[in-house]
Amino acid sequence: MSPTDPLSLLFTAWVASAILMVGLWLLERRLQHLSIADVGWCYGLALVVLWYASAAPGEPARRLLVALLVLLYAVRLGTHVLVDRLWRKPEDGRYRALRLRWGEQGPLRRFWYFQLQAAAIAWFSLPPLVVMQNPHPPFHLIELLGVLLWGVAVTGEAVADRQLAVFRRQPWNRDRVCREGLWYYSRHPNYFFEWLHWWSYVVMGLASPLGTWGLTLIGPLTMGWALLKVTGIPWTETQTMKNRGRQYAEYQRSTNAFIPWPPRRL
Structure with a gap:
């Protein structure tokens, strides 16, 4: 080998x-x-x-x-x-x-x-x-679209992380749920953009020989499963419910867990 x-x-x-x-x-x-x-x-x-x-x-x-x-x-x-x-x-x-x-x-x-x-x-x-x-010689148009998707995803995750960190640093927010910025549209925008980031390699991989492209799906499929079903949202929400029960339950009813979207009216 x-x-x-x-x-x-x-x-x-x-x-x-x-x-x-x-x-x-x-x-x-x-x-x-x-x-x-x-x-x-x-x-x-x-x-x-x-x-x-x-x-x-x-x-x-x-x-x-x-x-x-x-x-x-x-x-x-x-x-x-x-x-x-x-x-x-x-x-x-x-x-x-x-x-x-x-x-x-x-x-x-x-x-x-x-x-x-x-x-x-x-x-x-x-x-x-x-x-x-x-x-193949660089760079196919689809690869450049993948790089653009990468930029959107990594920037979105960085913005979400920054917004939550700034929120938590304020002492008056100690017992409050963050609903500012991207967190107004999703309960876990950082997880959404993390998952979206792995799709960028799938898009870039479309320019690869057909026999290997499918392996790029390992990234978003595994990360999506982990974030939605295992170590991401389930762990985080269980812990947050213990600390901010009623307030977080209202947040759950109004706001998507994953994909950013305007919140529902209660």
């Missing part, structure tokens, strides 16, 4: 990510703050795709463009998590609940949680890798 074969690249990315996550797991045992796993996922994805840009086959200009897109997305998100949720911040309520649920098995469970993040780095690095390996 060639070192530049897609399976070899993915396997190497997974091994390197697993080693990275062991180091972060050891650090977490000292810090007692599971948000470090989210930061590790973001920065780990950026490092893996940067490595793909030098090691994967494909047209060099396209490899450079895709690496730049992933780098800007992942570093922006990872830095936001680092500053907003980790640095001198209490652990997120969702992670505190996990810590209590895991009890005495906590260290081992957290180890495997970090290893799950390592596998997720390799998994989500596949759509950019598919786009990078396109041997």
Whole structure:
């Protein structure tokens, strides 16, 4: 198997990510703050795709463009998590609940949680890798449309994160639900734009050879499932209902959970 074969690249990315996550797991045992796993996922994805840009086959200009897109997305998100949720911040309520649920098995469970993040780095690095390996000359019109979609999605997510962070910093908003800016139209606009971001690689991948394009769907399908059914909206809303019950229930009745849309009149 060639070192530049897609399976070899993915396997190497997974091994390197697993080693990275062991180091972060050891650090977490000292810090007692599971948000470090989210930061590790973001920065780990950026490092893996940067490595793909030098090691994967494909047209060099396209490899450079895709690496730049992933780098800007992942570093922006990872830095936001680092500053907003980790640095001198209490652990997120969702992670505190996990810590209590895991009890005495906590260290081992957290180890495997970090290893799950390592596998997720390799998994989500596949759509950019598919786009990078396109041997055709750059850049097809559909690829430029994908870059435009990427810009809308990453900007939307950054704006939503910023609006929520500014809202939370005001002491008079401590017990209030954020309904400002994009949060007026969606209860989770950051999640919506995160999901939309993964569609940008699907659009760019339409210029790839037909046999590989379908692999780009891994990104939005997996991320959509995680955000809608597993670690995103269900965890967040359960925790928020505990803290802001009646007020948040009204927000749920009036405002879409995911896709931004004008709120309903009650």
